[in-house]
Each structure stands twice: as structure tokens, then as C-alpha cells.
Amino acid sequence: MSRPSVLVTGATGKTGRRVADRLIRLGHPVRQASRRGEQPFDWARPETWSAALRGIDAVYLCYFPDLAAPQASDVVEAFVDVARKTGVRRLVLLSGRGEAGAQRCEAIVAGSGLGYTIVRASWFTQNFTEGQLAQAVHDGLIALPAGQVAEPFVDVDDVADVAVAALADHRHDGRAYEVTGPRLLTFDQAAAEIAEATGREVRYLPVTAEQFHDGLVGQVGPEHARLLTDLCMEVFDGRNASLGDGVHQALDRQPVDFAEVCRRAVAAGTWQR
Structure with missing residues (x-):
């Protein structure tokens, strides 16, 4: 039986490139879509969608800049409509835990009439x-x-593994997987674990939303700085201070711990660059 062909949106991003690499290793025909890739795809240019979707069975849907963006639900709804009309049979949505905008997009995907999986x-x-x-x-x-x-x-490699399982196997249809790591850490504790792994001083400094926003504007521009700041203020209220078992449900194994990701990063020389 032939393996389903998959469109990976955001194919140069943290999750997208991992999803694409895994699917290719499994022998799936993969179309890697990004704004500057071989397959041009831009969420802001709907005229690029149909060509990217032609002949595709399943889509890894990773919306940029974030499902929290004000326009996200309208764009995702329009994309899902095009996907349905071009013959796509399954959608796997990367969603954000505790985000109201993400929940609206989840509802659109779940109501599409297509097979779907939510990776939250x-x-x-x-x-x-x-x-x-x-x-x-x-x-x-x-x-x-x-x-x-x-x-x-959560380890992004765990996120990618869950997404690939859902793209490759219809038994995950209709499921919403809450993917988290195996334990809760404050950002103070996370900084301490990074410091231990690197052998260098790494501190966490809690700042106000205004300070965070002002520090971002020069790096990413005012619009994206506002989006990121608003998203932080939405989700950093404790709503996500609980563990999910999505990795175990989808993959029948435990998620990778924060400390292990740090050790791998040190071994790869990540923080020396």
C-alpha cells in the first residue's frame, strides 16, 4: 500500500523541518512548503495554496506567526476550505496549549469533515x-x-514524533493530544538546569510585559512584538501548570525530560555558537 503524500507547512521551522525529515525517512512523499522554499507557500498569499496542496493526502498545519494572531482563524478556515476542495483527506494541526485563538482554529479543523488530529x-x-x-x-x-x-x-522532537504518527496512521483521527514534558519547572528552575548542564551562570529575570515588549521591538518589529507579548500575558497565568499525557497516548512512551534536551544541546555545542 502506498504511503500518503504529505504537505508540511512551516517546513523550515522548529517542528516543520523535524516532521519533514521523519516522514522522508519513513518513505512518505513529502512536499516542504515555506515562503522561500522550492514549493512557495505563504499564509498571507492564498494564491500560493492550491499548487502546494495539489495531489496531497495529508497536511501538517503549522500556522505562522501563531494561532494567537487576530487573523489566524480566518486564514485557517480559508486554507481548510481549499484543502478540502483539492482532495486532502487528513489535517494535523499544531496548536498552542491554553490559547483562545488556537482553540478557535482547533474547532475549524475539527469541523472540517476531514480526518484530523490536534497536537496541543x-x-x-x-x-x-x-x-x-x-x-x-x-x-x-x-x-x-x-x-x-x-x-x-516539551521537547520539540516529541512534538514532531506525535505529529508524524498522526500523519501516517488514521488511527489517530479525531484525537487531541496534550503534549508536555514529564515535569513542571519554573523559568528560574529551567535557567538553573541550563546552568548546570553548561557549567556557566545562566539566570532568569522576571520582567514586566512593557519591558519585554520594548526589548523585542527592535528585534522583531512592533507588530510581532505586540503579538508575542500578548501571548505571554495570556498563557503565563498558570493555566498550563499541569502535565498532559499526549506523548504517552500517541507513542506509548514517556516524553523526554528538560534536562536531557539540555544535555543534548551541550553535546551539540548549541550554546557555544
Whole structure:
């Protein structure tokens, strides 16, 4: 039996590239879609969607910049409609745990009439190893408006494994997997574990929303800075301070611990770059 062909949106992102790599290793035909990739795809340009979806059986739906963005539900609804009309049979949505905007998009996917799986993820551990916070770790100071809230940091490789299982096997249809790590950590504790792994001083500094926003504007621009700040203020209120068992449900194994991801990052020289 032939393996389903899969469109991976956000194929250059944290989860997308991992999902694509795994599917390719499993022998699936994979179309990797991104704004500057071989298959042009842009969430802001609906005219790029149909060509990317042609001949596709399943879609890994990773919306950029975030499902918390004001326009996200309208864009996702329009994309799902195009996907249905082009013959797509299954959607796997990367969703955000505790986000109202993400919940609206989940409802759209669940009501699409297609096979679907929701992968509802907590804060990525790899936020500390890839992107802006990796530089903060390198500099020894992680400043976030998270107070002393606890998070069940999840390994992005676990997220990708769950998504791939759902894309490859219809037995996951209709499921919503809450994917988290195996324990809760405050950002203070996370910084301490990174410090222990690296052998360097790494501190967490709780800041106000205004301080966080002002520090981001010069890096990502005012619009994205506002989105990220609003998202932090929404989810860093303790609503996600609980563990989910989605990794175990989907994969029949335990999730990878935060400390293990840190050890791997040190071995790879991540924070030396």
C-alpha cells in the first residue's frame, strides 16, 4: 500500500523541518512548503495554496506567526476550505496549549469533515536552544514576563514524533493530544538546569510585559512584538501548570525530560555558537 503524500507547512521551522525529515525517512512523499522554499507557500498569499496542496493526502498545519494572531482563524478556515476542495483527506494541526485563538482554529479543523488530529503543545524546550532565547542563554540572562509560573516544557522532537504518527496512521483521527514534558519547572528552575548542564551562570529575570515588549521591538518589529507579548500575558497565568499525557497516548512512551534536551544541546555545542 502506498504511503500518503504529505504537505508540511512551516517546513523550515522548529517542528516543520523535524516532521519533514521523519516522514522522508519513513518513505512518505513529502512536499516542504515555506515562503522561500522550492514549493512557495505563504499564509498571507492564498494564491500560493492550491499548487502546494495539489495531489496531497495529508497536511501538517503549522500556522505562522501563531494561532494567537487576530487573523489566524480566518486564514485557517480559508486554507481548510481549499484543502478540502483539492482532495486532502487528513489535517494535523499544531496548536498552542491554553490559547483562545488556537482553540478557535482547533474547532475549524475539527469541523472540517476531514480526518484530523490536534497536537496541543506546551512551551518548547527548544525555545532555549534555537532562536532568540538561545542568544539569551549564551549571554547568561533569560528575561521573560513569566513571573514564577511553572511550565511543562516539551521537547520539540516529541512534538514532531506525535505529529508524524498522526500523519501516517488514521488511527489517530479525531484525537487531541496534550503534549508536555514529564515535569513542571519554573523559568528560574529551567535557567538553573541550563546552568548546570553548561557549567556557566545562566539566570532568569522576571520582567514586566512593557519591558519585554520594548526589548523585542527592535528585534522583531512592533507588530510581532505586540503579538508575542500578548501571548505571554495570556498563557503565563498558570493555566498550563499541569502535565498532559499526549506523548504517552500517541507513542506509548514517556516524553523526554528538560534536562536531557539540555544535555543534548551541550553535546551539540548549541550554546557555544
